[in-house]
Amino acid sequence: MTIIKHELKKIIMFPAIIGFVVLAIALNIVVITTMQNSYTDFIAVTSHTTGINLGAEFNKQLAELEPSLYRDLLQLQTENREDVLYGYTTDYIADIAVERRELSGLLEQLMRSKYQRFQSAVDAQQKAGDSMTLYFADATYWRHQALFNHTMGLLLFQGISIAALIMLLSLGYESSAKTDFVVYSTKVGRKMNNHKLIAGTIVGIGVYVLIASITLSIYFTLNPMGGVWNSSVSSGFNFVRDGFIVRPFVTWHSFTVAEYLLASIGISIALVLSFSLMAHAVGLWLKNSYVGFFVVVALNGTLFLLPFYLPTTMLNFAISQTPIWLIMMRDSWFTDGGSNVIVPHFETVGVIGSIVVLAIISFWSTLRFNRRNMV
Amino acid sequence: MLIVDNVTKKFGNFTALQDVTLEFSNGVYGLLAPNGAGKTTLIKMLTTLIFPTKGQILYDGVEITKLDETYRNILGYLPQEFGYYRNYSPMQFLIYIAALKGIDSKTAKHKSLELLELVALSNVKDKKMRKFSGGMIQRVGIAQAMLNDPKILILDEPTAGLDPKERVRFRNLIASLAKNRTVILSTHIVSDIESIADQVIMFKDYKLHCCDSPVALKGDKFDTLEDVFMHIYGDDELSA
Numbered sequence: 198m199t200i201i202k203h204e205l206k207k208i209i210m211f212p213a214i215i216g217f218v219v220l221a222i223a224l225n226i227v228v229i230t231t232m233q234n235s236y237t238d239f240i241a242v243t244s245h246t247t248g249i250n251l252g253a254e255f256n257k258q259l260a261e262l263e264p265s266l267y268r269d270l271l272q273l274q275t276e277n278r279e280d281v282l283y284g285y286t287t288d289y290i291a292d293i294a295v296e297r298r299e300l301s302g303l304l305e306q307l308m309r310s311k312y313q314r315f316q317s318a319v320d321a322q323q324k325a326g327d328s329m330t331l332y333f334a335d336a337t338y339w340r341h342q343a344l345f346n347h348t349m350g351l352l353l354f355q356g357i358s359i360a361a362l363i364m365l366l367s368l369g370y371e372s373s374a375k376t377d378f379v380v381y382s383t384k385v386g387r388k389m390n391n392h393k394l395i396a397g398t399i400v401g402i403g404v405y406v407l408i409a410s411i412t413l414s415i416y417f418t419l420n421p422m423g424g425v426w427n428s429s430v431s432s433g434f435n436f437v438r439d440g441f442i443v444r445p446f447v448t449w450h451s452f453t454v455a456e457y458l459l460a461s462i463g464i465s466i467a468l469v470l471s472f473s474l475m476a477h478a479v480g481l482w483l484k485n486s487y488v489g490f491f492v493v494v495a496l497n498g499t500l501f502l503l504p505f506y507l508p509t510t511m512l513n514f515a516i517s518q519t520p521i522w523l524i525m526m527r528d529s530w531f532t533d534g535g536s537n538v539i540v541p542h543f544e545t546v547g548v549i550g551s552i553v554v555l556a557i558i559s560f561w562s563t564l565r566f567n568r569r570n571m572v
Numbered sequence: 573m574l575i576v577d578n579v580t581k582k583f584g585n586f587t588a589l590q591d592v593t594l595e596f597s598n599g600v601y602g603l604l605a606p607n608g609a610g611k612t613t614l615i616k617m618l619t620t621l622i623f624p625t626k627g628q629i630l631y632d633g634v635e636i637t638k639l640d641e642t643y644r645n646i647l648g649y650l651p652q653e654f655g656y657y658r659n660y661s662p663m664q665f666l667i668y669i670a671a672l673k674g675i676d677s678k679t680a681k682h683k684s685l686e687l688l689e690l691v692a693l694s695n696v697k698d699k700k701m702r703k704f705s706g707g708m709i710q711r712v713g714i715a716q717a718m719l720n721d722p723k724i725l726i727l728d729e730p731t732a733g734l735d736p737k738e739r740v741r742f743r744n745l746i747a748s749l750a751k752n753r754t755v756i757l758s759t760h761i762v763s764d765i766e767s768i769a770d771q772v773i774m775f776k777d778y779k780l781h782c783c784d785s786p787v788a789l790k791g792d793k794f795d796t797l798e799d800v801f802m803h804i805y806g807d808d809e810l811s812a
Contacts, residue, residue: 199671210659375655379716382619382649383672384641570622572583 200385204396208367214359218404221355225412228351232343233419237333239267244424249331251278274334274434281433281445282323287312287533293442294536298509307539314541315533318449327429327451337434340420341446346528348416349461352409353524356469359408360401361476365489367397368480377571387567390481394559398473405469409462426455439535448531449542457531464523464530467548471520474555481562497521514539518547573597574618574724574754579627581613588613591627592780594773596724600750602765603758604797605775606805611758612652614775615728618756619649631724645674648722652729652758654713658702662693662712665701669716680719687715691745707738714745725755731764743768766797774804 208214247258256276262268291312295305322328333340368390371377381387430453435446452460476493483489501521507513516522517537523544529535530544540546574596581589589610603611616622617629620636620643629636636643657665663684670680688697691711696704701712710730717725727746731739739761746757747768759765765772765786772789774781781804782789786797794800 199677203668203671207657371655374657375653376657377655378616378619378621378651378653379649379655379669379713380672381621382644382647383669384645384674384720385672386620386641386644388641389672568623570583571616572622 200389200392201396201399204367204392205400207370208363208396208400211363211366213366214363214400214404217355217359217362218408221359221408222411225348225351225355225408226415229348229412229416229419232348232416234336234340236267236270237336237340238421239265240271240331240333240336241421241423241425243268243271244331244428247331247424249424249428250326251275251329251331255331271334275331278329278433280323280326280328282319282328282431282447285319285323285445287316287319290315290439290444290533290535293439297440297536300509304509304511304514304539308536311533311539311541315447315449319447322429322431322447322451325429325451327431328433328445330428330432332425332428332430332432332434332454334434337432338436341430341435342528343420344416345457345461345530348412349465350524350527352405352412353465353468353527355408356401356405356465357472357520357524359404360398360469360473361493362486362490363401363404364394364397364473364476365480365486365493367393368477369484369486369489372484373486381571390477390563390566394473394477397477398470401473402466402469405466409465422454427453430454430457437529437532437535446532449533450531452531461527461530464544464548467552468520468523471548471551471555474552474559475520478555478559478562481559481566501525518543518550520548520551523547523551573632575630576614576618577628577630579614579617579624579629581610581617581622582625587778589617589775590778592775593627594780594783596754596756598752598754599770600746600755600757600765600768602769602772603756603775604760604762604765604772604801606760609775610778611760611775612728615649615726615756615758618724618726619647620644641674645720646723648717648720648725650710650713650717650727650730652732654709656701656709656712659700661696661698661700662688662715663697665712666716666719670719673720675720683719684715687718690718691715706733707735707742710734710738710742711745714742714749718749723753725749725753727755727757729758729760731759731761739764762796762798762801772797774801776804 243262246262247255259268259272259275291309294308300308371380380389429451431447431451433445436443437446476489479489479492480486483492500516500519504513504516526534526537534543576592576594579589579592580587592614603614605611613622617624623637631639631643660668666684666687667680670684675683688694691714693708693711701709714730717727730746731742734742743764746755749755750768757765757769769786771783772786773783789800790797794803
């Protein structure tokens with residue numbers, strides 16, 4: 198524990214890390230300030246009075262509010278709202294996916310099976326009335342994307358970059374200070390890198406949580422959610438753009454906006470962890486931290502581009518479960534994931550699978566490092 | 573007892589050391605050879621930084637890689653190029669290295685103060701090391717190597733870059749540390765070890781050339797160890 202404390206102190210004192218955090222928060226503030234909208238602010242406040250469940254009571258409460266342009270607009274968007282999930286079937290999404298990816302045999306079977314199971318999720322949420330919740334009415338898609346795609350995406354890219362950089366700087370620290378021979382000949386020896394893995398992961402996740410906390414606090418101060426926190430993300434106002442097709446945004450399980458945010462942060466933290474592990478595995482092979490960072494970027498760039506050049510096989514779908522693909526598909530987390538994924542709950546399966554595989558690679562790299570000549 | 577048993581070290585096709593057999597017990601051992609003769613290779617093998625291609629290194633009859641941290645726990649090492657954290661004070665650095673050596677924080681503090689006193693750095697113990705001279709850094713290096721009161725103290729070219737005055741001071745310091753432990757001191761400077769080494773080990777053509785006391789090496793034929801060195805390696809290898 199004492200060694201981990203020392204390593205934590207060393208990492209926290211990296212000027213590059215401190216600079217990165219300050220710049221990231223500054224950038225996020227600039228981006229967030231472009232996301233303000235007075236109509237969604239109105240909905241956030243109004244939802245305290247009207248509640249978030251659409252229907253007669255909602256209409257009555259809304260009608261009793263002081264007349265305004267925004268009240269009238271909201272009335273227009275919510276009155277006579279039909280349940281988009283009523284009678285909604287997922288077969289056609291499966292057909293599109295099979296046709297688009299030219300699937301046959303086992304892959305077609307798996308894709309159709311996913312959508313058969315997804316039908317149950319759709320039916321359950323239809324019964325629960327999730328689609329008949331307010332969210333941000335017609336501004337839902339824009340506001341949902343602003344938070345869960347753009348802001349969370351920004352945080353995620355910052356989180357994984359800083360986590361990888363922290364791990365690589367930590368592993369390369371002794372080499373750059375030329376203390377490696379002294380350190381690796383002490384009692385702790387090459388097990389030092391296990392302490393660095395723990396310390397680097399703690400700081401990596403810690404920095405993500407710090408940047409995310411500050412950024413999201415500012416976001417929700419500037420863009421209040423009010424009663425909308427309790428609305429379902431599978432509101433009928435929310436949708437998915439799947440190529441040229443627009444279809445309802447439906448999750449495997451019923452999520453309120455607040456729950457969906459927490460779940461998304463959970464997946465983000467797991468992805469930050471996976472990048473820490475990835476950087477650990479790379480850092481054990483390379484002495485220079487910045488070269489290591491370039492390798493991590495190149496590796497993920499390759500993984501991202503590979504499926505575009507590979508035939509549609511199981512490997513192609515497996516690559517779509519790697520961390521970089523999970524990040525690129527962040528606005529589909531907890532949904533069916535479209536034609537890019539073949540398994541239900543792709544983000545959870547992908548992130549757990551990635552962590553397990555990367556932990557094995559990291560362990561193997563550690564074993565190799567322990568037998569390597571330090572020249 | 574530390575035994576190097578028929579050890580060969582190759583890097584690809586290059587043979588750095590070949591069939592070296594040595595025994596180390598308490599006392600000062602001077603590894604004396606020109607640069608590139610394999611001194612650092614042997615030292616790195618003794619400190620588990622590199623591994624023999626052939627042969628084995630035993631401590632009390634057990635291979636040192638099998639002993640792992642038990643072996644490194646009795647080891648103190650000052651590498652040829654001693655790195656340090658420029659923004660740390662000697663005290664902070666010693667406490668950090670003590671943690672790596674498994675020394676509890678209370679003992680670490682006490683031992684660090686004691687060693688800084690020994691190496692005459694008490695007055696600058698809380699100053700950042702970035703402004704220290706080469707001699708001061710080497711003294712921090714020796715202090716960190718001594719933190720765990722090692723049974724085996726390995727010093728690789730400890731006087732490199734020091735001025736003559738500091739070299740003399742360093743030599744005296746090493747002599748004072750040599751009681752009840754094995755000190756292996758590598759150098760290409762004859763005067764570093766002439767007066768303090770119990771045994772002098774010389775390598776030639778990547779093989780062990782000799783291992784004997786300075787007196788025995790000089791015999792009747794040579795007046796000084798420097799003459800022995802010149803005889804073995806030639807005039808152009810003489811460094812001091």
